[in-house]
Amino acid sequence: MYGQCILCLESTELLTEEHIFPEAVGGNIAKYVLCKPCNDELGRWVDAPYVDQKHIQLARVAYKIKGKTGNIPQPFSETYSLNGSDGQLKIKLDKDFTPRVVPQAPKVWVTEGGEVGFSLSRDVKDRKDIPKIIRTVLSRFFKSEEGKRLGWSDEQKENAIQRAIDGATRVEPRSEQIKSPLGGRWTIELKALFAEHIKVIYEIRCLEFGAPYINSPSGGRLRAFLRAQCCDEPEPWDLKDMAKHLNVAPQIPKDLDGFIKYLTNGNPHTHHIAVVTPASVVCSMLGMGAVFHDGDLDQAPGVADIVKVYISSVTGGKSGIFCLHELLGDGQ
Numbered sequence: 272m273y274g275q276c277i278l279c280l281e282s283t284e285l286l287t288e289e290h291i292f293p294e295a296v297g298g299n300i301a302k303y304v305l306c307k308p309c310n311d312e313l314g315r316w317v318d319a320p321y322v323d324q325k326h327i328q329l330a331r332v333a334y335k336i337k338g339k340t341g342n343i344p345q346p347f348s349e350t351y352s353l354n355g356s357d358g359q360l361k362i363k364l365d366k367d368f369t370p371r372v373v374p375q376a377p378k379v380w381v382t383e384g385g386e387v388g389f390s391l392s393r394d395v396k397d398r399k400d401i402p403k404i405i406r407t408v409l410s411r412f413f414k415s416e417e418g419k420r421l422g423w424s425d426e427q428k429e430n431a432i433q434r435a436i437d438g439a440t441r442v443e444p445r446s447e448q449i450k451s452p453l454g455g456r457w458t459i460e461l462k463a464l465f466a467e468h469i470k471v472i473y474e475i476r477c478l479e480f481g482a483p484y485i486n487s488p489s490g491g492r493l494r495a496f497l498r499a500q501c502c503d504e505p506e507p508w509d510l511k512d513m514a515k516h517l518n519v520a521p522q523i524p525k526d527l528d529g530f531i532k533y534l535t536n537g538n539p540h541t542h543h544i545a546v547v548t549p550a551s552v553v554c555s556m557l558g559m560g561a562v563f564h565d566g567d568l569d570q571a572p573g574v575a576d577i578v579k580v581y582i583s584s585v586t587g588g589k590s591g592i593f594c595l596h597e598l599l600g601d602g603q
Contacts, residue, residue: 272285272286272303273285275485276304276305276306277304277305277473277485277494278305278309278312278313278494278497279309280485283306284308285306285307286303286304286305287305287307287310288301288302288303289302289304289305289310289313289474291474291478291545291581292471292543292556292581292583293318293321293322293467294339295318295322295336296321296322296327296330296331296336296543296556296557297334297543297584297585298543299583300581300583300590300592302474302478304478309501312501313501316501316505317470317497317500318467320460320463320466320467321467324459324460324463324464325346325457325458325459326459327557328344328345329346330557330585331343332344334541334585334586342366343366345364345365347364348364350362350373351363360372360392361373361375371394371396372392372393374391374392374393374394375391377389377390377404378390378391379409379412381417381421385421387409387412387421389405389408389409389435391404395444398444401439401440405435409428409431409432409435410428410432413428461510461521462508464521464559465510465519465521466496466497466500468519468521468554468561469496469497469517469519469561470497471543471545471556472493472519472552472554472561472563473490473493473494475545475554475581476493476563479579480549480568480571483574484567484568484571487565487568488567489518489567492516492517496513496517518563518564518565519561519562520561520562521561522562523553523555523560523562524562527553527562528560531544531546534582535582536588539555541557541584541585541586541588542555542557542582542583542585542588543556543557543581543583543585544580544582544583545581545582546578546579546580547579547581548577548578549568549571549575550565550566550569551564551565578594579593579594579595580592580594580598582598
């Protein structure tokens with residue numbers, strides 16, 4: 272359907288489905304408020320950096336939140352170095368957190384007795400590939416200058432390859448208990464979290480209050496901020512100064528935090544939730560939040576003085592858009 276895009280304010284493009292809370296982290300409230308170019312830009316420059324944060328990936332693993340491809344990210348995707356009985360090993364964790372040895376480049380050399388030495392290490396799960404690897408590596412070696420200097424016949428080369436394969440197949444696989452800790456340093460990009468909260472706050476206020484908010488000074492500031500992020504090299508900005516400029520505190524005070532816990536049955540880390548009034552929005556996503564406050568709509572005609580709650584459970588609980596009294600039980 273056609274309509275005014277809340278970001279570019281144009282009405283020439285079809286509006287597309289936009290998930291208010293990112294779909295990749297369990298958001299399930301969607302509205303047609305953005306044209307496709309703006310939807311794509313916010314997805315690339317605002318949603319993606321938020322979703323890529325390590326603690327968000329950990330939440331997706333913990334709550335089994337799949338992306339559009341059906342996959343759950345592996346936040347521990349780095350290569351780790353460990354001390355093994357045969358020296359230092361490099362391992363990676365597969366998607367179910369099972370450690371696997373990272374293949375090392377095979378080594379080929381000529382011994383003092385004129386024979387060919389060969390070594391390689393592979394994870395036990397890759398053992399079936401070893402004969403093919405040996406044949407490929409040794410065949411290339413015999414074509415090299417060092418291999419040609421041996422002066423071997425094709426039969427001698429084939430015998431050497433087969434001996435190496437036979438020797439490898441006789442080696443029993445060995446398992447070792449990992450005793451070294453897998454350590455690393457993670458960085459949470461606070462600006463990425465802040466930008467995502469601004470996106471959610473802006474979209475919800477546009478949905479609830481329409482043109483009065485879109486055309487307000489506050490709406491213009493939040494919209495300008497979001498559009499400025501959608502480029503290869505956004506202008507640098509200071510989080511503290513930007514929070515003050517947009518009237519958004521990048522944390523939830525204790526009294527409101529208790530209210531969010533109440534609305535989520537004590538589990539804010541398994542919910543995306545936003546409580547919106549004409550003057551404010553309290554937004555919490557997976558336990559991290561921001562608070563917006565502004566008086567631009569105080570005198571705006573037609574703005575209902577009600578409290579709405581947008582809530583998405585990532586574990587199959589209550590989700591949707593509610594009046595606050597519905598959640599508090601007053602409407603039953």
